[in-house]
Amino acid sequence: MGAGVVQKEGRRGRGRSRTRPMAEINVTPFVDVMLVLLIIFMVAAPLLTVGVPVELPKTAAGALPADQEEPLTVTVTAGGEIQIQTTAVARDQLIGRLRGIAAERSSDRVFLRADGAVPYAQVMEVMGALNAGGFANIGLVTDIGGPTLDDEGQ
Numbered sequence: 001m002g003a004g005v006v007q008k009e010g011r012r013g014r015g016r017s018r019t020r021p022m023a024e025i026n027v028t029p030f031v032d033v034m035l036v037l038l039i040i041f042m043v044a045a046p047l048l049t050v051g052v053p054v055e056l057p058k059t060a061a062g063a064l065p066a067d068q069e070e071p072l073t074v075t076v077t078a079g080g081e082i083q084i085q086t087t088a089v090a091r092d093q094l095i096g097r098l099r100g101i102a103a104e105r106s107s108d109r110v111f112l113r114a115d116g117a118v119p120y121a122q123v124m125e126v127m128g129a130l131n132a133g134g135f136a137n138i139g140l141v142t143d144i145g146g147p148t149l150d151d152e153g154q
Contacts, residue, residue, distance in 0.1 A: 057116040058146025071111050072101060072135070076126055078115040094126075098133025109137040 055078065075083045082089050089097055102108065110130055114123045130138050 055115050055117070056113060056141060056143045058144065059142040060144075060146055060148040071109060072105065073111045073113060073141075074126065074130065076112070076114040076118050076123060078117045080118065080122060082126060094129045095133045098130060098135065102134030107137075108135050109139065110135040111139045111141050113141040 073085055077083070082091060082094055084094075084097060084101070112123070112127060112130065114126070127138055
């Protein structure tokens with residue numbers, strides 16, 4: 001790309017000249033490729049989120065810090081269906097699947113997304129299954145901007 005440029009170096013008294021490769025590397029194409037890749041990843045990253053439509057309840061709680069590993073997400077839809085990431089799972093198979101996933105992961109963190117219309121008892125049943133499946137660090141996912149319990153937020 002840029003390392004093949006050759007300079008001639010002559011000597012006195014001889015008719016032959018030796019060539020040596022130029023030691024400079026042109027980094028402009030490298031920088032161009034890196035910038036294009038950066039733009040591609042910036043555009044593609046928001047599209048890689050879990051796509052199960054759920055109407056999350058709103059709270060005043062802040063966000064949890066991010067992990068190195070992709071977070072495991074369990075979703076309870078308004079109809080009561082349970083999904084791990086985007087795959088539907090029957091209630092009687094949930095604990096077995098979670099144990100298999102927990103054996104492969106280094107983190108015990110899981111995010112539980114439940115529709116606001118789902119009864120509290122069903123959410124607690126899924127939390128119990130998560131705990132029985134080997135996940136002790138459960139984060140409840142909500143939307144921000146909900147009501148606060150103090151008088152200042154009113």
